Amino acid sequence: MSNPYAKLPAWAEYGLIPLINLVVAFLVAGLVVLLVGENPLKAAYHMINGAFGRGEYIGFTLYYATTFIFTGLSVAVAFHAGLFNIGSEGQAYIGGIGVALACLWLDKTMPWFIVFPVAMFGSILFGALWAFLPGWLQAKRGSHIVITTIMFNFIASSLMVYLLTRVLKPLGSMAPQTRTFAEGGQLPKLDWLLSIFGLDIGNAPFNISFLLAILAAFGVWVLIWRTKLGYEMRTMGHSPSAARYAGISEPRITIVVMMISGGLAGMMALNPIMGEQFRMQLDFVQGAGFVGIAVALMGRSHPAGIIPAAILFGMLYQGGAEIAFEMPAISRDMIVIIQGLVILFAGALENMFRPAIGRGFASFGQRFPVAAQRGA
Amino acid sequence: MDFFHTIIALLESTIRVSVPLIFAALAGLFTERAGVFDIGLEGKMLGAAFAAGAVAAVTGSVTMGLLAAVLISVLLSLVHGYASITQRGSQIVSGVAINFIVAGSTVILGEAWFRQGGRTPALSGDARFQTIEFPFAEEMRGVPILGPIYSNLLSGHFLLTYVAFAMVPISWWILYRTRFGLRLRAVGENPGAVDTAGISVIWMRYRAVICCGILCGFAGAYLSLAMSAGFVKGMTAGKGYIALAALIFAKWRPFNIMLACLLFGFLDALAIRLQGNPLPIIGQVPVQLMQALPYILTVILLAGFIGKAIPPKAGGIPYVKER
Numbered sequence: 001m002s003n004p005y006a007k008l009p010a011w012a013e014y015g016l017i018p019l020i021n022l023v024v025a026f027l028v029a030g031l032v033v034l035l036v037g038e039n040p041l042k043a044a045y046h047m048i049n050g051a052f053g054r055g056e057y058i059g060f061t062l063y064y065a066t067t068f069i070f071t072g073l074s075v076a077v078a079f080h081a082g083l084f085n086i087g088s089e090g091q092a093y094i095g096g097i098g099v100a101l102a103c104l105w106l107d108k109t110m111p112w113f114i115v116f117p118v119a120m121f122g123s124i125l126f127g128a129l130w131a132f133l134p135g136w137l138q139a140k141r142g143s144h145i146v147i148t149t150i151m152f153n154f155i156a157s158s159l160m161v162y163l164l165t166r167v168l169k170p171l172g173s174m175a176p177q178t179r180t181f182a183e184g185g186q187l188p189k190l191d192w193l194l195s196i197f198g199l200d201i202g203n204a205p206f207n208i209s210f211l212l213a214i215l216a217a218f219g220v221w222v223l224i225w226r227t228k229l230g231y232e233m234r235t236m237g238h239s240p241s242a243a244r245y246a247g248i249s250e251p252r253i254t255i256v257v258m259m260i261s262g263g264l265a266g267m268m269a270l271n272p273i274m275g276e277q278f279r280m281q282l283d284f285v286q287g288a289g290f291v292g293i294a295v296a297l298m299g300r301s302h303p304a305g306i307i308p309a310a311i312l313f314g315m316l317y318q319g320g321a322e323i324a325f326e327m328p329a330i331s332r333d334m335i336v337i338i339q340g341l342v343i344l345f346a347g348a349l350e351n352m353f354r355p356a357i358g359r360g361f362a363s364f365g366q367r368f369p370v371a372a373q374r375g376a
Numbered sequence: 377m378d379f380f381h382t383i384i385a386l387l388e389s390t391i392r393v394s395v396p397l398i399f400a401a402l403a404g405l406f407t408e409r410a411g412v413f414d415i416g417l418e419g420k421m422l423g424a425a426f427a428a429g430a431v432a433a434v435t436g437s438v439t440m441g442l443l444a445a446v447l448i449s450v451l452l453s454l455v456h457g458y459a460s461i462t463q464r465g466s467q468i469v470s471g472v473a474i475n476f477i478v479a480g481s482t483v484i485l486g487e488a489w490f491r492q493g494g495r496t497p498a499l500s501g502d503a504r505f506q507t508i509e510f511p512f513a514e515e516m517r518g519v520p521i522l523g524p525i526y527s528n529l530l531s532g533h534f535l536l537t538y539v540a541f542a543m544v545p546i547s548w549w550i551l552y553r554t555r556f557g558l559r560l561r562a563v564g565e566n567p568g569a570v571d572t573a574g575i576s577v578i579w580m581r582y583r584a585v586i587c588c589g590i591l592c593g594f595a596g597a598y599l600s601l602a603m604s605a606g607f608v609k610g611m612t613a614g615k616g617y618i619a620l621a622a623l624i625f626a627k628w629r630p631f632n633i634m635l636a637c638l639l640f641g642f643l644d645a646l647a648i649r650l651q652g653n654p655l656p657i658i659g660q661v662p663v664q665l666m667q668a669l670p671y672i673l674t675v676i677l678l679a680g681f682i683g684k685a686i687p688p689k690a691g692g693i694p695y696v697k698e699r
Contacts, residue, residue, distance in 0.1 A: 137675070137678065141679040151617075152671075158665070159668070329487065329488050347472075348467075
């Protein structure tokens, strides 16, 4: 595709434009708060205080961020190959089966550091399998990945209702969830990490899967920018015809990328299941797969951007709960609006401010050629 | 005879649940035929349902409710149009965004304005669509076979139900027998050719998007003004995606859309009816399987195992004039 926009310096491309998009999204969200009859500045204060005001709050913020790093990476990996995986939600949900099975099998006999790798393997396996089918269908049968992954989300949700109400539920229990795991199925908290900064974690479920998320982010960076597969993925994402000409097998890349993406989404299940609830519940994903879309778009599909974007959304989730407590008119659904606005402005409308910024740089460059060069 | 009455009742509820699907799938037909993919049907329908419920509750007029639904839905369509036609952003991303914005704002605004847990106040009388009884429906009820078909299946629906079924041939006529329809389809297949003929691709696509908004408005109004007496949060419950599935299942053709929507509606009605009742031959079928069936069928169709669904050629690609 031709690129009709002037090339901007990297800091504007990766810093300024996402920031402007984010600010606009928040301004519009502020209008909604005004419409409800509340003070947006007060809401912002409660949100920031609720997300960072105390060690416990920070723990919660980072707990949510862990989840969003996984789903954000999942969406981003697919983006790099030009695939839009809306199915992270379903893949994370199905990935939960792997975690639950590992825990139900081993939790009473093994310590957590044995169960954790097994559960991780299980979550990757199940998540990747659930993404394999849409990938295979796109690669071999030409069905559009967006539509099939949407359909697979719904199928996953029906399947999980069936499994949790009939198969995985303990006998005699009414609630659609597995039994609570013993010690071996519970991940240790990262209280020591926060205590380095003199913070008390309190009840926050901030756990060891955060470190796994950081590791996964590094792994994705290596995969995309330092391996042959990553190069092939990016080639396909930029220009499928160039990839074909270079002898890159499109079906192979499509299937492999979708499985990696699904595996990353599946790993998300470790955090809520082993880190917070210690059992698999109905609808434990709670839309995190969709948040991943916003996170990937905001982070420009780069791990270094995804981690701060995930923390931002973790802040919204934790701080949003605090707003809902302080200002009853603003429930947590406010986050859904902000999420939608971020997707709109950072994703669909990402080029809206680009021409103006480009013009700004051009005129600045004419007036101060030296400074502009140094700036670039 | 009991079996016959069960079938009639089942078909009646099939029609009831199919109506929003038909409106929404036809809405999708207009934009997608013009080359603008729209996975925001769900959001538009939800926004329209909320607008209809809120305005009808405040003004007490069903007409105002319907107008508000269409207005909101068209506005959302224009946002989608601006992002994907003018700004050439990703149509999928824009659709996803609209779904989230609407899902959140209907709850927040509903709670702030009406304080009933995300509902709008219950509607009655003139604020809600009334069913239309055909002449002699009551007298015909006693007649065997024909009686129940006439008085239960054909008569006694809402005005919007008849409009939905009438929209099927009307949409066909617009798309296949008018100049507007020819150009609309051409814009979805080969926008360059349309541009060469001196017709604005952009404006053509905007008009298609507006058509989509109007029909989604009807779908939403049906949900909150006819099917239920007011708006309930998240009341579309995935119907927009089912409509999208029906649109693909029907291979982007109006009459097939009606059949696909009736099929998916039938599955829905059957799932509700079968809850806890075993089928004669197959035995107990999990409700979840019935609920997932529309999606599974669409996936199988998309995989090319039952015919091939070929989307409009220029679908999903923003039009760039200079190349």
